Amino acid sequence: MPRMLSIPPDQSVAIIADTHANLTALEAVLANIDARGIEHVVHLGDVGGKGPRPREVFELLLERQIPIIYGNWDDLLSRRVQPDFLGDQPLMAEALDYQRNQIGTELQKALTRLPYALELQRFSGVVRLFHASARGLWVRVRENDPLESFYGLFDATELVGTDVELPIGVGYGDIHTTLVKYLRRFPEPTPHMRGKMIFNVGSVGNPLDIPVPSYGILHGSLGLELTLVRVPYDIELECSAAIRSKMPQLEEYLQETRTGMYFPRGAPLPI
Numbered sequence: 001m002p003r004m005l006s007i008p009p010d011q012s013v014a015i016i017a018d019t020h021a022n023l024t025a026l027e028a029v030l031a032n033i034d035a036r037g038i039e040h041v042v043h044l045g046d047v048g049g050k051g052p053r054p055r056e057v058f059e060l061l062l063e064r065q066i067p068i069i070y071g072n073w074d075d076l077l078s079r080r081v082q083p084d085f086l087g088d089q090p091l092m093a094e095a096l097d098y099q100r101n102q103i104g105t106e107l108q109k110a111l112t113r114l115p116y117a118l119e120l121q122r123f124s125g126v127v128r129l130f131h132a133s134a135r136g137l138w139v140r141v142r143e144n145d146p147l148e149s150f151y152g153l154f155d156a157t158e159l160v161g162t163d164v165e166l167p168i169g170v171g172y173g174d175i176h177t178t179l180v181k182y183l184r185r186f187p188e189p190t191p192h193m194r195g196k197m198i199f200n201v202g203s204v205g206n207p208l209d210i211p212v213p214s215y216g217i218l219h220g221s222l223g224l225e226l227t228l229v230r231v232p233y234d235i236e237l238e239c240s241a242a243i244r245s246k247m248p249q250l251e252e253y254l255q256e257t258r259t260g261m262y263f264p265r266g267a268p269l270p271i
């Protein structure tokens with residue numbers, strides 16, 4: 001059975017994702033959530049990687065007792081060796097070393113204990129949450145992918161559980177851009193899927209559409225409602241922290257943080 005999270009019927013839940021070691025953005029987003037009086041927060045993975053302060057970000061999420069889902073970067077940072085698919089990329093290896101050293105051994109172990117998926121019980125059915133897809137940490141579903149990929153987000157797999165009910169909605173992170181879709185194409189491959197909601201809350205620390213952190217609020221008394229929120233923050237404050245840290249791949253991080261545009265660090269590389 002997947003891990004369940006029960007939210008009282010009159011309460012909302014904030015869904016955040018992909019903080020990527022950007023502490024300044026996380027603090028701004030949590031302040032925005034707090035100002036709205038929202039008590040429940042879930043993080044959809046990729047705590048570290050890319051930015052200068054993975055340990056501080058992870059510690060803040062743990063201190064706030066925010067449930068965290070396992071992301072592809074959480075997987076990278078909790079391993080001791082470079083995965084084969086990254087190939088021979090010394091600069092990437094250096095960046096991973098920095099991230100792993102910052103996180104430290106104890107928190108690396110804590111990363112490995114994060115769940116693959118969570119299910120929210122609160123609305124007229126369950127909402128399933130994971131980092132990238134039901135098929136794997138590295139199986140990515142982008143906005144313009146074929147509709148079948150979006151149907152696949154509802155699959156009952158070994159990773160999310162094979163003995164699970166069909167969710168009314170699926171939320172994920174990973175792609176660092178927000179999206180909302182309702183399955184409604186006619187003729188429907190599976191008519192019982194009609195109207196199911198798919199949402200992506202974008203990224204707190206490394207948004208790749210505009211350089212403004214995003215998150216989602218799930219609420220609603222009759223059914224599932226979603227509000228996507230943008231939280232402007234002090235980008236140059238985060239850039240100063242990155243410069244002070246002397247982290248590897250500094251220029252790429254500054255560029256992405258300032259522009260919201262992906263800067264390749266070699267191929268193939270994760271986001």
Ligand SMILES: [Fe+2]
Nearest residue numbers: 018046174271
């Ligand atoms: Fe990510």
